[in-house]
Amino acid sequence: MLSSGHRLPRGTGTMRKWKIRTKMIAGLTALAIAFATLVFSSWSQMSRDRTLANEIGLLADEIDLAHGLIRLTEKFKGSVYDLQTVGNEKQLRPHQPLHLELPADWGRISETISFDLDRLQRALATYRKKISEQSEGESEAKLLIDRDQQLKNLAAIESHLADIQTDWNQSEQLQDQLELSFFRADLTAKTQQVEQLTATNFEAVQGAIKQFGEKVDNEHRAKRNTFWGLTIAAFMVMLFLAWLFWTLIVVPFRTLIKGSELIANGHHKHKILLGTNDEIGLMADTINEITDGFNNAVANATLAWKRAEQEVRERTREAIQNEQLASVGFLAAGVAHEINNPLGAIAWSAEALEESLDEISEEDGETVDESFLAELRTNLGLIQSEAFRCKGITKRLLSFSKLSDSSRDTENIGELVERVVALVGKVGEYRCKTIQTHLTGDVRAYCNAQEIQQVVLNLVSNALESVDTAGKVDVYVRQEFDPLTDRRNAIISVEDNGCGMSQEVMDHLFEPFFTRRRDNSGTGLGLSISARIVSLHHGALTPYSDGEGCGSKMVLRLPTEAPKEVSPTALRTPSLPTSTFAQTIAEDSELISKDVEKVA
Structure with a gap:
């Protein structure tokens, strides 16, 4: 099918459906947005300048507070050093008593340390209060320094000062220079920790100042780039609007004219593809409606033909199979009737001979060899067994040619499959093989449960026969919709990793007496029935x-409900008798039946 159209770039899909008037309004709106963006950029720059000024003021106050805290800490450290110097003036001499009196200037030093410690605590409280106010009220200040970490450092300083204050309050209980030496060492260590924490805080403030300068430079570059970016964007918007006018208005006009000329020249399958919903697109759509209707009619006719062809193939295959089964049934009935009489005579004669042997053993037991009599009894028993086995086969052949009525109802397919798998899993020769069921939801089908159970048993036993000792068989039960028949079907899929089948085997798989079992057992009636x-x-x-x-x-497909033309309660369709069919399946896998009886 020929078509003419222009390929529109990505991003114009929505605008293609607009009217021409709407496109013009959209263009003016885009220009207004570009202007508003420039205004907003200028306003945001002014707002940021005001914020930077506030941050500079906050940093200045914080530098003063941090420097004051450093200075008071150094002053307190000097007072503690004086205490250490006084304590070292008097060293213990040999044979001198340990308990000595305190230094004479202990009172002066004590007052100095108390005064410096009090000033340091008040300065720390003022600093911490200021930082807390900045952290809660000015969110921009958090960009300069980690306030949470800073508050933790100040809290640590306050904790150490509180410990020093507690120890210092207990200094009045000192009685001699020995106790003073221990107190002096502890006080010196805690003072060094306070000094280290205040230095760390001051370094953090210095780092914030450095970051502040870098941030100002970065913001300056960002604002400059934003200005040029917005300017270029405004210019690009104008170019984009001009390009849209050419793409969405001029080019569609040219495409419409060329497409109309092609249709007028006899290309009736030609379609004009504009992809727009404006006045030009409406004109093209009016022309395309005729070709769309024609193409849809052709597609529907093709689909209907394919469905009909598939249905014919399915029905033909079923008709051929039914004809074959009917022919085999007619032949089986004749053969069974002809063979039953000789088989009956053979079985009766063998039974009569066995009774005669019993009489001989009672009358002339001394003259006849017992081993010979035992061998005769064994052979006669084998003749009877095989005769009755042949008679059973003819009986099943007769049942194959007959039909009887069986009722159907909605059955739970998942439970049915699980019963079959549980039955087969108990069979001795299959216990070493893996079989698993995979159920998907509550799957139901309209069927005769016993007949379908025997069908599933036949499929599962065939799959187990085809796999080796370490083989695996999976049985999937699900429900799906068949668009060909317009109905929902229950699906039973029996999958194995065994010997597989060739195309020739699959072509003759459902023919009567066709079998490809690896042990050459079976009659080949299981799958056909x-x-x-x-x-x-x-x-x-x-x-x-x-x-x-x-x-x-x-894959076994069964309808989930009865045919619409027949009432579900009154439907009785021809099928095989349940007991007879069970015998037929058992004959096709005689070893399974024997093992199941042993398990039972």
Whole structure:
């Protein structure tokens, strides 16, 4: 299909749908926004200058307070040093008593230390109050220094001063120079800690001043870049508006004219693709409606044809299978009737011979070899067993050709599958193989539970037969919508990682008497009867495999509700008898039945 149109850049999708008048209003609005942005930039610069002035004032006050705290700390340290000097004037001499009197000038030094300590505490309280007010009232100040860390340092200084004050208040109890020496050492250590903390605080203030200068420089560069950026942006807005006028108005006009000429020249499948919703776009849409309707009609007809073709293939395959099953059923009925009479004679004769052997053993037990009689009894028993086995096969062949009525109802497929898996898991030869069920929600189907249970048993047993000892079989139960039939189906998918199937095997998989078991056992009726039951349930049984050695998958689809044309309570469709079909499945896997009986 031919089409003409201009490719609009990204970001213009919304504007393409505007009217021409709306586009003009949008352009003027963009210019107004650019002007408002420039005004806002100027106002924000003035506001920031005022904030910087406030920060300079805050830094100046903080420098004075921090420097005063340093100075008072040095003064207090000097007084403590005087106390240390006085204490060192008198050294203990050999054979001199430990308890001596305090120095004579102890009172003067004590008053000096008390005075300096009080000044230092008051200055610290003033400093801390000022910092707290700045931290709560001026959010910009937090950009200069970490106020939380600073308050922690000041609190630590206050704590040390409180300890010094407590110790100093107890200094009046000193009685001699020995006690003074211990007190002096402790006081000196705490004073050094206070000095270190005040120095750390002053360094933080100095760092804030340095950061303040860097911040001012950065903001200056940022504002300058913002100014040039906004100026360039305003210029780009004007260029962008001119480009939009060319792209959204001039170019669509040219495209509309060229497209109209192509349609007039006979290109009826041609479409004019403008992608706009203005007056020009409405003109193009009016022309495109005709081609859209035609293309939709073609697409719908193609889809309907594909669905019909798929339905015909499915129905043809089902008809062929049903015809094959009907032919086999007719043949099976004749063969079964013809074979039953000879089999009955063989079984009766073997039983009569066995009774004769019993009479011989009672009358002439001494003249006849007992080992010979035992061998005869064994062979006669084998003849009877095999005759009855053949008779059972003919009986199942007769049941294959007959139909009976069975009622159906809405059944829980998940519980049905779990029962089958639990049954198969008890079989001796399958206990070493892994089988798992994967249920998705509450899945229900309209079916005969016993018949579908036997179908699932056949699928699961076939999958287990195809895998090795370490093989794995997964059974998935879910529900999905089939758009082809416009109905919801219950899906049972039996997947294995066994020997797989070739395309030839899948083509003949549901034919009667077709079997590819690795041990050459089975009659090949299991899957054919299963397919027949699924067909009578208006379902489908589909095999999948990527080839030999790649595993296989059998997908069983069942409708979730009864056909609309038949009442669910009155529906009775032909199907195999439950007991007869159970015998047929058991014959197809005789070892399973024997092991299940042993477990029971």
